[in-house]
Every structure is written in structure tokens, then in C-alpha cells.
Amino acid sequence: MSTRKLLVDVHTHVYLPRYAAYLRARAVAPRIFSRPVPGEPDVEEDRLLILENEPSGGRPVGPQVYWDKSQKLAFMNRHGIDVSVVSSANPWLDFLPASEANSLAKELNEDLEEFCSSSPDLGSPTSGGGPSIKRLYGLGLLPLVSEASLSDVLKVITQISSLPHLKGVIMGTQGLGRGLDDEELEPVWGEIERNGLVVFLHPHYGVPSSVYGGRANGHVLPLALGFPFETTIAITRLILAGVLDKFPSLKIMLAHSGGALPALSSRLASCIDHDPVVASRLKHNARYYLGRLYFDAVAYGPEELGFVSSAIGRSSTYDDPSASASAIPSLESEGKLRVLGSSRMLFGTDHPFFPPLKATDKWKSVTENLAAINAVAGWGDEEIEAVCGGNALRIFDLV
């Protein structure tokens, strides 16, 4: 019984109406505010300010993409996307006091369940027939903020597990305020693992903006570099803390194809190998852990995706902590790594971000990622179908 060819978007965001209303009531970032359109003083526009002092006063925001379900479905239809695994967009609940974060998390998880369960049926995902699946599934929110009660967080994991259309959680990098390598989070990882939920690890803070200097570069540096750097640091800290050793069935999917982790994984292994503080602590070579993770395929180029795939594919040869670079002397053997690695990569769009500057039928951020998947050297039809949808059906337990 094989699965149908489906296009499943695992990286697509929403600000649910309850959340947007929260942002609209705020006087400091994150917030939504109205201002006259530059040059058109009589026309008002809504702006979303995620961080204070963003260039251009934040970005335009409207119901058409940010919180209207019919518009999300229209976007999916226009781009041939069958199923979306929707998650709240950053900054999630990070800015709220613990009690408010806890109550809002539970409400937003119920809202997201309703958002998904009321979406259209798609029919059976398997060619042999079987129960229908929906067009929308979701990743819930945990009240992971400073001063959060661990038992509250564990209860929300139970809540999410009980909601049939939520398949995991989206998570930032701050945890209880001390990062994801905080030992206090171990019960959280255990509970997520036990419930088979996927953690979608997503950046928000980037790195401190002092590193970008004073020239006006819009959002380019924090988005193009800061976001992937933050993800890379967070997952590396998790690896160094032994979380992947302790929770071998924990499913973590990294935003933006893991940021810089694949490109720096051999350097990381070498630095660990040469550092007495860390060298003896891990069960495996740093490169090994890439085969334990999942990666969205949001990297905008076929060479990038091919490389991520190779870095995943080689992981099993780095079981030994002090393993050296293995010899892969032919394109054919690298092609085999790429086939192996493709099983852990999943199509995504990052919608509703990267809106086109000019009116267009299809968003380049979507078409470029799709074109990249179709152009990876070493991927055949089977790998392309897996990355486009088959992997998501399996990893998010939709079949």
C-alpha cells in the first residue's frame, strides 16, 4: 500500500485571530499597529513589528495571509500544496508572563485544532484507500517562558497529544530563559518523546544586532544569517548537552534546513575532538547526530539541499566519537549518501513570510524551494516524492 503523491508543506505559519488580537492590544513589540501608508496619508495599513527597532517599521500584515483560513487554503491551492502542517509564527508566547503564556497556549492549541479539524477532507493518502486526511494539521504551543511551571508545560504536552489534528509543537530557542540545553527541560523532552510529537525548532532572536554594523540593509542580515545562526547554536547546544543521546526517539525538525549545522558539522566534530572539556562527553561523533534529526527543505537552492542530504546520509559512518572524515571518492557514492539523507528532509514554504515585492500569481519563495527539490543531483523521482510529501506523512503520522 503506497502513499499518493502529495505536496505537504511542513513550514507554514499562522497568527491565529486570538493571537493577532493580543498583538494589536500591545504598545511594545511584538505588536500589530496601524499607520498611514507612506505617500498616501488617507490610507491606513497594518504593520507587524516583531522586534523593537526593526527597519522599515516592521512589515505589512493583513488577514489575507496571516490569520484567515480560507486564504491559507487559497494559497495552498494556487501552489498545488495538498496538506499544510501549520504552526504559530514567532515570537509565540515568549513575551508573556508565565500564567498568561500557560492559559493562552491552551486556548491557541484549541483554536489551532479547530482551524485544522474544520479544514476540507483530502481523501485517503494511500493509493489502496483508507480513512481520509485533512488539508490542515497543526503544531501546538508550549508555555515555555521564564518562570514557567514545569507541570503546566507537561500538562500542555498532554493536551496537544489529545488533540487529533496537532502533530507536534513549534519551539523557539529560549526554553525557560536559559536555552534548550537547560537540564530542567529533560522531563519536557521525555514527555514529548513518549507522546511521539515532532518538535519544530524555529528561530526568532537571531544573534545580537551589534554584529551587523550601522549600514542600512533592511531585514537581510538578521533573516538571512541571524535566523539560521540561532537555530545552529540551539541544536548544537542540545547535542553538546547530550539530549539526543538521552532521548534517542525524540523527533526534532530544524527550520531552514538546519541553518549552518550541516556546513559546520565536521568543524564541530573537529573542535569537540580537540577540546578536553567536551571530548569524552558524547556517545557519537558530532556528524552522527545529523542522522537523528529532520530538516525542512527551505534552503532555496539544489546544491544546498543536496549537501544537507549528503551530511545526513553520511551520519551512520560517524558512530564512533573520534571518527575521522570518511573517504567518499566518487559521485556515485555521494549519490548514495544523498538517497539516504533524503528520507529526513521535508518540503516547506515559510509562508506567509517572504511575500513577493510585486503582485504575482505564485510566490517565488515557494517555486524556488520546489524547483530546488526537483533539481538536486542524485535525487530521483522516489526521493523527490518523499521530500515533497511522503516523509511528512510518515514523520507526522498522517497515514
Place this chain on the structure above:
Amino acid sequence: MSTRKLLVDVHTHVYLPRYAAYLRARAVAPRIFSRPVPGEPDVEEDRLLILENEPSGGRPVGPQVYWDKSQKLAFMNRHGIDVSVVSSANPWLDFLPASEANSLAKELNEDLEEFCSSSPDLGSPTSGGGPSIKRLYGLGLLPLVSEASLSDVLKVITQISSLPHLKGVIMGTQGLGRGLDDEELEPVWGEIERNGLVVFLHPHYGVPSSVYGGRANGHVLPLALGFPFETTIAITRLILAGVLDKFPSLKIMLAHSGGALPALSSRLASCIDHDPVVASRLKHNARYYLGRLYFDAVAYGPEELGFVSSAIGRSSTYDDPSASASAIPSLESEGKLRVLGSSRMLFGTDHPFFPPLKATDKWKSVTENLAAINAVAGWGDEEIEAVCGGNALRIFDLV
């Protein structure tokens, strides 16, 4: 007339004796100090503290690797390295007031010229005979610090150009204190370009350490991630400032295979394409500029080097600023990109950093980088020889 097969190390550092004496006289980082060896109170060891609050009180340092020329040559002999293009190690002159930086730069450049010119002859690098080359060449220092006089900096460029064994400069990322995208540096780029010198762009500061959290991870996070992040930010800021457009013959070589630049170059292109502040400013797509740069081959894995090579090789197809991901649907065509890209990659060791934890004949940091070069899928003998030495002979103008 072809060149001999030579192994040329383009990423290898030295603290010259004059510089080490400077560090030894200091009471705050960067400095060299003596302390009893832990557990052996009667034995003193020298420690190098590059940044305040480094874990483990810095790292062991001694004449055997840091400033003794015969030991550098012994290291080269042991690893089969024919020629080293030696550069001062970070933090260079960054911590000095402008007048001291200026005088010390000039003295250290003379010292380095003497260090190299007094090294053994290697014979002719060309198989057809011709003048002999030396075992050691060098990259000089510019007094690029806050408050530096631009005319002093330009004079030191002239000095370096007049010293026959200095072939370029090593440069950190701070420039005159405002980063390398500072418009005031344009005369510096112009003068470096006019003199045909290579800029070796090398990190020192990483990113602010607040992002690493509180767990003890030794030097791993700042070295494995912070260093390449800093390089990536610096070169991206240079690209966004149009420096590569304005100085088309400027030769910049990036440390650590460009850090995360290749892996994030398509994301960078997409972010630029979607940002009105930057979209119309550049002459080319972000991916294009990788074909204008040089990359050391210090990435510790064959898949990493192969990918960097592909990212360089594809650059010419991204001439147009708004170009989309190109289709490279076969391993053969990716192999062609890799052949193209290999012409801009150069073997390096990062010596004397990454010393082995245990006594060993050969340093793993060297053997692993060399094994990686030899195992890149798609590179044949010609590409391997070029990356190992032929490219360096050409780019540093040694033939």
C-alpha cells in the same frame, strides 16, 4: 610549462617573537602568562589568553609551535608541506592604540619578511626549471584599528607590496571599528587591489557569548560556530556594501571555507530579492559573488568541500540579480560545477591551533583536511593538485 605537485598551506599562523613579547608584557587579554601546571605545582607553563574569561584559562602556548621558525619548518616537513603562507594569528593589532598599531605593524611586517626570506629554498616550482621559491611566504598586517590614520594604512600597504616575500594581508573583521563595510575603507580596498595583494579574511571575535548559555562547553561553541559566523557576517556585509562590485579585481580569501556563506548563499539571495531596501542595490545575485572569492579548504569533511566547490562553480549562472535557482538535475552536471569551483579553493591547516590532545606524529587537523580534499566526489587528480598547491602558486603569485 606546468607546475610541480606541491603542498602549499595557506592558513598557518605565527606569533612572531616581537609580538609574543608584547603579549607577555600585558596584564589583560590578549596576553601570555605563566602558571603552574594543574596537579604539578613545581612546573610552570605558558598560557595564551586571547579573550578575557576564556574557559580553561586560555590554551597552552610555547615557542615550539608559536614563534620558532625551525619548528614551523619541522611541522611542515612532518606533514609533507612544501610551502607555507604564514600569517600572524588573531587578535593581530586590534587591541592597540592607533600609533602603536602603526609602528608595530611596520616592524612585524619587516620581521615576517625576514622570517620568510631566510627560509630554505625549495627549488623551482615549475617542471621546466626557473627561479627557486622559498619554503615560507607571508601575509602582512595593516594597522586597521579605531582612530587609525588612513594615510598610515595606505603607507603600510605600500610597505607590504615592497617586501618580496609578503603576498597579501591577513585582516580581521573590525576595520576602523565600524566593520569592513565602512565607506571610509574604500581607498584601502582600492590600494590592495591595485597592488595585487590577497586579503585573508579571518575571524577573531565570533558573536557575543551571551548566545552560548551557561553550560561548560570549553572552546567548542565560539570556535566551531562563532568563528565561521563572524566571517560569514563580515563577507556578507562587504557584498551588501557593493565592495565586490566596486573592486572587481580585489582578491579575498575566506578562512574556514567561507564559514556558513556557501550554505546560506541561496537564502541570502532570496532575502535580498524580497527586501526593498537592498533588492535594487547590487549588480548581481548574491550567489554570483562566491565566484569572485577564494576559500581555504579548512572544513574537515569531503562533503563540505564538495559543496563549497559546487557553490563557487554555480556562481556564473547567477549573474542576474533576481536569478532563480538553476536546474542541475544530474550528478554529472554537479560534478562539472565542482571542477569549476576547485580553482578557488586552497589547502590549509590552521596550525598551530587544534593541537592534538595526545602526543602523535601527525596532527589530525592536518591529516583530516588533506584526506577530505582527496575524497571530494567529483574532484580528480587535477583538481586535487590544484587545491593542494597549484591554486596557491597562482593566486599568491609565487610562480
